[in-house]
Amino acid sequence: xxxxxxxxxxxxxxxxxxxxxxLVLGSRDSEWTGVAPMVEEDVAFxxxxxxxIGHARLCYVLAAELSDGxxxxxxxxxxxxxxxxxxxxxxxTTPVYDPEGSHQGHADWARAVARRFxxxxxxxxxxxxxxxxxxxPLAGAMQKVQREERYHLWHGEAWWQTLAGxxxxxxxxxxxxxxELWPGLLGLFEEAPGEHLLQDAGILSTRTSQLLAxxxxxxxxxxxxxxxxxxxxxxxxxxxxxxxxxxxxRQGQHGPGWDDLYTEMTMVRSMEPEGAW
Amino acid sequence: xxAMRIYxxxxxxxxxxxxxxxxxxxxxxxxxxxxxxxEIYSRREEAAKLWVVPKEEIIEIADPDxxxxxxxxxxxxxxxxxxxxxxxxxxxxxxxxxxxDADA
Numbered sequence: 001x002x003x004x005x006x007x008x009x010x011x012x013x014x015x016x017x018x019x020x021x022x023l024v025l026g027s028r029d030s031e032w033t034g035v036a037p038m039v040e041e042d043v044a045f046x047x048x049x050x051x052x053i054g055h056a057r058l059c060y061v062l063a064a065e066l067s068d069g070x071x072x073x074x075x076x077x078x079x080x081x082x083x084x085x086x087x088x089x090x091x092x093t094t095p096v097y098d099p100e101g102s103h104q105g106h107a108d109w110a111r112a113v114a115r116r117f118x119x120x121x122x123x124x125x126x127x128x129x130x131x132x133x134x135x136x137p138l139a140g141a142m143q144k145v146q147r148e149e150r151y152h153l154w155h156g157e158a159w160w161q162t163l164a165g166x167x168x169x170x171x172x173x174x175x176x177x178x179x180e181l182w183p184g185l186l187g188l189f190e191e192a193p194g195e196h197l198l199q200d201a202g203i204l205s206t207r208t209s210q211l212l213a214x215x216x217x218x219x220x221x222x223x224x225x226x227x228x229x230x231x232x233x234x235x236x237x238x239x240x241x242x243x244x245x246x247x248x249x250r251q252g253q254h255g256p257g258w259d260d261l262y263t264e265m266t267m268v269r270s271m272e273p274e275g276a277w
Numbered sequence: 278x279x280a281m282r283i284y285x286x287x288x289x290x291x292x293x294x295x296x297x298x299x300x301x302x303x304x305x306x307x308x309x310x311x312x313x314x315x316e317i318y319s320r321r322e323e324a325a326k327l328w329v330v331p332k333e334e335i336i337e338i339a340d341p342d343x344x345x346x347x348x349x350x351x352x353x354x355x356x357x358x359x360x361x362x363x364x365x366x367x368x369x370x371x372x373x374x375x376x377x378d379a380d381a
Contacts, residue, residue, distance in 0.1 A: 038281075038303065040302050040303060040304060040309075040313040040316075040317065041309075041313070043313070043316045043317055043320075044309075044312050044313055044316045047316050047320060151312070154308060154312070155308075155309070155312050157308075158306050158308040158309050158312070159309075161306075162279065162305055162306065162309075166279060
């Protein structure tokens with residue numbers, strides 16, 4: 001397939017956007033290693049986080065092939081405002097360890113579970129639409145990713161039901177987490193620049209913003225039975241949002257959570273950028 | 278949180294091989310038990326199959342009077358049969374040697 005320079009650029013940017021979502025969530029979720037609610041979950045959650053980093057790698061390799069770049073450089077040597085993940089994914093959900101015992105930070109397992117599961121529901125729709133996309137290498141990669149993501153959803157759903165349905169405390173924590181997360185989660189549906197071009201060229205069947213309605217349908221079936229807050233209403237056939245999405249991530253605009261993670265993530269590589277690994 | 282249950286995990290390394298007990302885990306639901314079984318007992322070395330069994334569903338027999346009857350019954354034990362298998366093997370070998378001797 002030969003692509004015009006505009007399409008090549010748009011597709012590279014789109015691939016980086018997906019890769020960044022996966023890399024950033026994978027990095028943040030891996031922080032639960034050692035502090036998850038029980039040792040079995042510790043291993044499982046970390047393993048899922050590693051899967052996401054593997055998916056990021058697939059996207060960076062494809063982007064590198066398109067733009068004559070390097071996958072590692074995409075992951076670790078890009079300037080901090082050239083990462084395009086949604087902002088909700090960059091915040092820490094674990095406490096910052098303090099040996100004196102006064103751990104700091106706004107940490108909650110319910111927030112990690114809610115973000116993870118609702119992101120996976122979004123990612124599932126995105127991956128499904130890409131398995132038949134017009135760019136063969138991406139379609140092939142997403143078919144593999146889809147086989148792993150089934151298990152992620154399964155894991156997320158088990159925890160969602162556990163927290164939503166077990167005790168007043170677990171329900172309250174999930175509810176509070178959702179109220180905090182909605183603006184950022186709605187920001188997942190911000191489009192990468194050039195998605196229109198890709199759709200017109202037959203490469204993308206569905207733009208990111210078009211995944212919002214089917215996502216809301218699915219999320220509603222997760223919230224309603226448990227009387228959990230939900231960010232939209234149906235007016236006729238259309239969804240109307242009650243909450244303003246937190247956007248800007250797809251343009252490289254991020255918050256303090258990203259400053260911390262970026263510094264940590266790139267620390268080793270930037271000590272010796274040209275080093276051989 | 279739903280009550281935590283203990284599950285015992287058995288794995289088959291290759292198709293056709295036996296299931297062997299690997300260890301146990303704790304999980305709040307059967308779905309999570311399946312996840313944890315995969316992550317803990319199949320991730321480092323991938324299994325052909327896993328069995329994940331709630332511990333309380335396992336019928337354990339540990340009564341010594343039941344397993345080791347107090348009256349002497351060694352004649353029932355397989356060891357006696359193993360002796361005859363070994364004797365037959367020795368006999369066959371001797372026969373073979375005998376025929377070699379005849380050749381020479």
